[in-house]
Amino acid sequence: MTTTDGVQERWLECQLDKGMFSDELAVTYPPQGEALCSVFVPIDLVRGKPGARGRVRVKVIKREGKTLAWVPSPEQRTIIPVAEQDLAELP
Numbered sequence: 001m002t003t004t005d006g007v008q009e010r011w012l013e014c015q016l017d018k019g020m021f022s023d024e025l026a027v028t029y030p031p032q033g034e035a036l037c038s039v040f041v042p043i044d045l046v047r048g049k050p051g052a053r054g055r056v057r058v059k060v061i062k063r064e065g066k067t068l069a070w071v072p073s074p075e076q077r078t079i080i081p082v083a084e085q086d087l088a089e090l091p
Contacts, residue, residue, distance in 0.1 A: 011055035012069050013086040018050045027056045027071065029080060037080045039073040060087060
């Protein structure tokens with residue numbers, strides 16, 4: 001696990017779909033049910049294939065008893081609440 005100033009880098013389970021460009025994928029969290037977040041993410045931060053469940057590399061922050069993930073995207077940084085069971089250690 002990579003840690004910097006209380007921020008951990010982890011994998012977050014998500015649904016993957018084709019992006020608008022060949023160097024990105026659409027990432028939706030959670031992978032099933034109502035989406036909290038759907039953003040385009042650079043393909044080098046994603047593991048998996050479009051049309052299936054996969055993982056996106058996120059920064060995890062713990063605040064006031066909640067687990068938040070900072071999802072990277074070219075336009076903005078999106079911070080969403082996530083379930084601990086949807087997070088995995090980096091290899």
